[in-house]
Amino acid sequence: MSETVVGRFAPTPSGFLHLGNVFCTLLAWLYAKSQNGKIVLRIEDLDSSRCSIAKADALAKDLEWLGITWDEGAYVNEKHEDFFQSKRFDIYKVYFDALLEKDIIYPCFCSRSGLHAANAPHLSDGRYIYPGTCRKLSNFEREIKMQSRKPSYRVKVVDKGISFVDGHYGEMTYNLSEESGDFIIRRSDGVYAYQLAVVIDDALMHVNQVVRGADLLSSTAMQLYLYELLGLKAPSFTHIPLLVAPDGRRLAKRDGGMEIRILKDKLKQPELIIGWLAFMAGQLDKFEPIKVQELLPIFNPNKIPKENIIVPSELLNL
Ligand code: GLU
Numbered sequence: 001m002s003e004t005v006v007g008r009f010a011p012t013p014s015g016f017l018h019l020g021n022v023f024c025t026l027l028a029w030l031y032a033k034s035q036n037g038k039i040v041l042r043i044e045d046l047d048s049s050r051c052s053i054a055k056a057d058a059l060a061k062d063l064e065w066l067g068i069t070w071d072e073g074a075y076v077n078e079k080h081e082d083f084f085q086s087k088r089f090d091i092y093k094v095y096f097d098a099l100l101e102k103d104i105i106y107p108c109f110c111s112r113s114g115l116h117a118a119n120a121p122h123l124s125d126g127r128y129i130y131p132g133t134c135r136k137l138s139n140f141e142r143e144i145k146m147q148s149r150k151p152s153y154r155v156k157v158v159d160k161g162i163s164f165v166d167g168h169y170g171e172m173t174y175n176l177s178e179e180s181g182d183f184i185i186r187r188s189d190g191v192y193a194y195q196l197a198v199v200i201d202d203a204l205m206h207v208n209q210v211v212r213g214a215d216l217l218s219s220t221a222m223q224l225y226l227y228e229l230l231g232l233k234a235p236s237f238t239h240i241p242l243l244v245a246p247d248g249r250r251l252a253k254r255d256g257g258m259e260i261r262i263l264k265d266k267l268k269q270p271e272l273i274i275g276w277l278a279f280m281a282g283q284l285d286k287f288e289p290i291k292v293q294e295l296l297p298i299f300n301p302n303k304i305p306k307e308n309i310i311v312p313s314e315l316l317n318l
Contacts, residue, residue, distance in 0.1 A: 005037025007209045008202065009063070009070060012044040012119060013055035017062040019258040019277070019311065020213070020243045020251040026277050026292065027240050028211035029068055030299045031167075040205050041073035044198070045086045046191055047118035056084070062260040066270045067292040073205070083205075085197050092192040095200050095230055096185065099155065104229055105185060107142055107151030108134040117152070117184040117193035122215045122250065130154065130181035150189070154182040155226070162221040167238030168304060169214070174221035183222055199223050203232035214239040214308075215250065238301075243280065244308045251311060258311070266318050280309045287312075 007028045011021055032039050041060070045051035060075045070076070073083040081087050099105045110133055135156060137145070145151070157176035166172050176183070185196040202210060210220075220237045227234040243251040251258055263273055271289035278295055279287045282303035 003208060005032050005035040005209050006040060006205070006207050007032030007037055007211060008040040008042055008073075008205065008207045009068075010042045010044050010198065010201075010212075011056075011059050013052060013059055014047070014050040014119070016055065016259045016261055017059045018251065018260065019263070019273075019315075022063075022066060022068070022260060022273070023243050023277050023280065024211065024213050024240060025063065025068055026066075026274070026295075027281060027304065029292070030295060031211045031238060031301065032209060033296055034299045035209075037209065038072060039070040040207060041070040041075065041083065042201055042205065043074045043084045043086075044120075044194070045084055046194065046197055048086055048191075050119075051086070058261070062264070065264060066260065066273060069292075085201065088197070088201065089192065091204070092197055092200055096153070096192065096196065099185070099229060100153075102229075105153045105155045106135055106137075106182075107146070108154045108182075108184070109137075109145045109149050109151050110134060117187050117195070118191045118197075120194050120198070120216055121219060122213075128180075129178070130183065132182055135182060152184050152188040153186040155185050155229070156182050157225065162224055164220060164224055164237060166217065166220070167211075167236055168240055168301070169217070169306065172217060172220070174218050176221055176225060179218050180222060185226075195219065195222050196226060199226045199230065199232065202235055203227070203230075208233075208235045209238070210235045211238045211240065213242050215242060240281075241305055242308045243311050245316070246310055246313065248308070248310075250308075258316075263318070276312070276315050280311070281305075287314075 009025050029039060043056045074080050159177040161173040161175050163173040185193045217239050224234055245251055267273060271291055274292055275287055275289040278284045278290055282305055283295060
């Protein structure tokens with residue numbers, strides 16, 4: 001018997017749910033449900049200075065209103081707090097310590113200590129390749145520096161290609177030494193980095209199918225590298241194109257009008273939002289209102305475009 005498909009939604013509650021998030025969420029749902037799979041909702045609130053429970057509550061309510069459901073995880077039962085990353089630091093520590101023990105990670109005292117590392121790196125964040133400065137420090141130098149500064153921790157990457165077959169884009173290869181250099185897995189303030197937390201959580205939550213935006217393609221190589229180092233089983237990865245504004249910018253939280261709570265006020269019916277998303281995802285030939293469930297029998301992943309998708313002006317100018 002084949003394994004049950006377990007997909008996931010992994011929103012970061014640093015803002016309100018917007019059209020771009022829902023586009024990924026809807027497709028993750030369709031991929032999993034079209035294979036009789038389950039969905040886990042995990043709240044990626046590692047960075048408590050940017051995330052809040054109120055925003056997580058709002059995200060869940062917006063998803064419910066849209067009719068996008070999940071089977072396990074946050075907001076499901078009394079154990080739901082286990083699916084908030086902010087409550088899982090003890091778990092991350094076990095894996096972090098194991099990497100430390102194996103001498104695969106090292107303290108970094110550079111001032112650019114990756115304050116954003118707790119968030120998934122989206123394209124607009126720009127790219128930074130760490131030159132490996134602190135990798136070369138001796139134990140003695142580390143001890144001296146430890147006395148005056150709390151370090152972040154980086155994982156040593158190797159200079160070779162990491163290849164995987166993406167469910168939508170096919171064969172991909174990234175060399176992490178050219179992509180990111182040694183990357184952060186714990187920030188200097190003790191917050192675990194997105195790359196580490198996401199790997200541990202997907203593995204422990206038995207997620208075997210990750211569907212997310214194409215701007216995380218190179219993160220997949222980092223994550224596969226961590227799966228291997230930690231001896232955990234990696235899921236399959238499928239990346240989907242991003243929704244962009246007519247000028248090609250990624251649709252982001254700052255496009256306030258694309259927040260679901262605002263679209264909800266304007267459009268009133270979830271079917272209208274789902275219809276637009278399904279049309280942009282190539283699942284409908286023209287825009288028409290539709291319910292999430294009604295998309296299941298017609299879902300065809302081959303129709304999802306490969307290029308980024310420009311949000312129609314009718315929708316942007318509502
Ligand atoms: N929490 C991440 C985000 O909102 C999700 C990253 C992922 O799907 O792995 O961007």
